[in-house]
Amino acid sequence: xxVNLKTPNPADLLPVPGVxxxxxxxxxxxxxxxDLTVIELAPxxxxxxxxxxxxxxxxxVAVCREHLPHGSIxxxxxxxxxxxxxxxxxxxxxxxxxxxxxxxxxxxxxxxVLPFSTGVIHEPLPIGRLLAGLPHAVADLRADSxxxxxxxxxxxxxxxxxxxxxxVIGGKTITVTGxxxxxxxxxxxxxxxxxxxxxxxxxxxxxxxxxTLEAADVSFNSITVDGDTSTNDSFVTIATGQAxxxxxxxxxxxxxxxxxxxxxxxxxxxxxSIVRDGEGATKFMSIEIEGGANREECRRVAYAIAHxxxxxxxxFASDPNLGRILAAIGYAGxxxxxxxxxxxxxxxxxEETLVAEHGGRAAGYAExxxxxxxxxxxxxxxxDLARGQAKATVWTCDLSYGYVKINADYRS
Amino acid sequence: xxVNLKTPNPADLLPVPGVxxxxxxxxxxxxxxxDLTVIELAPxxxxxxxxxxxxxxxxxVAVCREHLPHGSIxxxxxxxxxxxxxxxxxxxxxxxxxxxxxxxxxxxxxxxVLPFSTGVIHEPLPIGRLLAGLPHAVADLRADSxxxxxxxxxxxxxxxxxxxxxxVIGGKTITVTGxxxxxxxxxxxxxxxxxxxxxxxxxxxxxxxxxTLEAADVSFNSITVDGDTSTNDSFVTIATGQAxxxxxxxxxxxxxxxxxxxxxxxxxxxxxSIVRDGEGATKFMSIEIEGGANREECRRVAYAIAHxxxxxxxxFASDPNLGRILAAIGYAGxxxxxxxxxxxxxxxxxEETLVAEHGGRAAGYAExxxxxxxxxxxxxxxxDLARGQAKATVWTCDLSYGYVKINADYRS
Numbered sequence: 001x002x003v004n005l006k007t008p009n010p011a012d013l014l015p016v017p018g019v020x021x022x023x024x025x026x027x028x029x030x031x032x033x034x035d036l037t038v039i040e041l042a043p044x045x046x047x048x049x050x051x052x053x054x055x056x057x058x059x060x061v062a063v064c065r066e067h068l069p070h071g072s073i074x075x076x077x078x079x080x081x082x083x084x085x086x087x088x089x090x091x092x093x094x095x096x097x098x099x100x101x102x103x104x105x106x107x108x109x110x111x112x113v114l115p116f117s118t119g120v121i122h123e124p125l126p127i128g129r130l131l132a133g134l135p136h137a138v139a140d141l142r143a144d145s146x147x148x149x150x151x152x153x154x155x156x157x158x159x160x161x162x163x164x165x166x167x168v169i170g171g172k173t174i175t176v177t178g179x180x181x182x183x184x185x186x187x188x189x190x191x192x193x194x195x196x197x198x199x200x201x202x203x204x205x206x207x208x209x210x211x212t213l214e215a216a217d218v219s220f221n222s223i224t225v226d227g228d229t230s231t232n233d234s235f236v237t238i239a240t241g242q243a244x245x246x247x248x249x250x251x252x253x254x255x256x257x258x259x260x261x262x263x264x265x266x267x268x269x270x271x272x273s274i275v276r277d278g279e280g281a282t283k284f285m286s287i288e289i290e291g292g293a294n295r296e297e298c299r300r301v302a303y304a305i306a307h308x309x310x311x312x313x314x315x316f317a318s319d320p321n322l323g324r325i326l327a328a329i330g331y332a333g334x335x336x337x338x339x340x341x342x343x344x345x346x347x348x349x350x351e352e353t354l355v356a357e358h359g360g361r362a363a364g365y366a367e368x369x370x371x372x373x374x375x376x377x378x379x380x381x382x383x384d385l386a387r388g389q390a391k392a393t394v395w396t397c398d399l400s401y402g403y404v405k406i407n408a409d410y411r412s
Numbered sequence: 413x414x415v416n417l418k419t420p421n422p423a424d425l426l427p428v429p430g431v432x433x434x435x436x437x438x439x440x441x442x443x444x445x446x447d448l449t450v451i452e453l454a455p456x457x458x459x460x461x462x463x464x465x466x467x468x469x470x471x472x473v474a475v476c477r478e479h480l481p482h483g484s485i486x487x488x489x490x491x492x493x494x495x496x497x498x499x500x501x502x503x504x505x506x507x508x509x510x511x512x513x514x515x516x517x518x519x520x521x522x523x524x525v526l527p528f529s530t531g532v533i534h535e536p537l538p539i540g541r542l543l544a545g546l547p548h549a550v551a552d553l554r555a556d557s558x559x560x561x562x563x564x565x566x567x568x569x570x571x572x573x574x575x576x577x578x579x580v581i582g583g584k585t586i587t588v589t590g591x592x593x594x595x596x597x598x599x600x601x602x603x604x605x606x607x608x609x610x611x612x613x614x615x616x617x618x619x620x621x622x623x624t625l626e627a628a629d630v631s632f633n634s635i636t637v638d639g640d641t642s643t644n645d646s647f648v649t650i651a652t653g654q655a656x657x658x659x660x661x662x663x664x665x666x667x668x669x670x671x672x673x674x675x676x677x678x679x680x681x682x683x684x685s686i687v688r689d690g691e692g693a694t695k696f697m698s699i700e701i702e703g704g705a706n707r708e709e710c711r712r713v714a715y716a717i718a719h720x721x722x723x724x725x726x727x728f729a730s731d732p733n734l735g736r737i738l739a740a741i742g743y744a745g746x747x748x749x750x751x752x753x754x755x756x757x758x759x760x761x762x763e764e765t766l767v768a769e770h771g772g773r774a775a776g777y778a779e780x781x782x783x784x785x786x787x788x789x790x791x792x793x794x795x796d797l798a799r800g801q802a803k804a805t806v807w808t809c810d811l812s813y814g815y816v817k818i819n820a821d822y823r824s
Binding site for chain 1: 465466467468469495497498499500501502503518532533534536537584596597599638639640641642643719720721722726728729730733734735736738739740741742743744746747749751768770771772773811812813815816817819820821
């Protein structure tokens, strides 16, 4: 079902010096699948993270928020099958016990471990099985295991999501490799379900944190599948510093800009992969808003369109029922919006057509053109609000029978 | 598909003295169905209305806003099949031409006519066919035509929605009869798709307007099917004054309270009918939030739950996947929400069970109980935010294959 997304080629996923990954079958929810991942980081690695703004945040998110400020993070542990969210004090105890057990095996401090969980909410974590799986995951640690790790963090994903890019800074090759998971409950607010990007650049902690926030803003924080902000969203970047480049600390330097651009590029590819693999997705839609008074209102209009079940079902049907887009723009909450001035275009990678202007249907618009454009799987809705210079893009997918089926069946 | 909703019995829909209704087959979108309704009001009738807050409001809504302040409204004209929204200047001309033509037939002023349209957005109104149908609708005017009018205003509705109630004020019997339509694009903001309530009470104009706003707030403004606020939402109340009671002008009087309560009761029944007939609905859900710091935050939490596709698909599956409700509460935007204190109950008309407390699963909750409760079609989610005394209720339905089917097929 995924839209223009393929399983990554294992050979394309480049190891990042200083990072090793291991997986195990812990039987968290179902037997016989890899559901536990450990990522070990070399000493001196720097880590930045952004997490869900959901007030019902999961226990592992709370523990990440405790551990991250201590610095010196040396390991990440990720389980699927159970989100350890809505689990109260027991959930926190379980998440801390996971960190403690992994720390003991790796001979580090429990506060040097970041825990992540994803899966069903509101059910107790099967902590015994998880702890029993940890030694197996640690025994499996290898630098070239991004492919298997990307599979082991999946839930309703149909395909693994991972990419690599390389750049050269100060004569040193820098490798950036990332992976993500998520297909439903996707409307990240600060981060996605789970996203991890590692590089071997030497970069200052503060600058890494800034780059992480900026990358999240235009990637994981610019996608939606169903508007449901998860309890577990976490996006973490790692810089092991093993590439041998001079440490990058000046945000205005060419080196910093190149690294930031690359981290952002990888983050966008991973975030778009989540939408392409959105539950039941048959279309990948870019909602591009321009001419806004500020970025916030552009995002509000983009999300109104991206969340409208009526827009999403029309796209599923390849039906250019464009009045539904106008309606969504109209209720996006811009009180002084002038509908006489705004314009709306519909496009695919081959053509684009103006569909609405002067408060109504564009004079030159032909329904056949709209129908032809919508037959493709990659579609763009572009809106010029004619109010200013700000812009924003949000990516989403359509709403199909498949979405209902997956979410009506998910636990059974 | 509708949940516990039946076609009204024609004999239960009581004529309101001073109100006559007529319908016609104008062939607006499809031939052979009643799609044009005229409602004629006796001289001296008072009318109040609330309309969509969508910035892309339809042409007839704009014309209603022009005409209503002039007072002395004598007729309403309603077409289905075409919303006359997103139609620019031509749409306004068409809506004014409709009023002018009906005014000429009835020998009144065009500004004494309120126009309403519902149906497909962004397509030109077939004004010729509409005008040709008007004489037929006028020729059909009768006091006992609420049943046929309730059918003639339907679009994707599967059942007509109309109710009557009677009260006695000052020894005079007052009849209140209303009708509504709507099944999709339902998240009214000030009113529903279309709702009309008429009574024969004598009541002051200002008081009628107040009663209308109050009734809308707890009825049409407390429902959602898909979160899409329509371009055409309109809710109009009529008081013909023909019951012979002394005019009610004091909002604090027993008479005013009784009339307001009855108008609200009829409005709630009509609004709930829209949800019961929501596109693809198999469950009717009451989301009751209590213990809020203010009503606004209660409504925000209620709508977060009511709009979550994950919650709605879980209810479709009769799956007590209650973590999805916790997640929705968590992202509703209450920054200082204490998840340790809030409690969540799941219920049907026969039983209710505490499912969440202390930030996790309630100690006494058994999954079998949740599964048993969810098998019924009438369900309640009750949340105590434990922050104050405010409360709010929102009604919604589940998200099924049927919703996707209807909205992927709607124009074909």
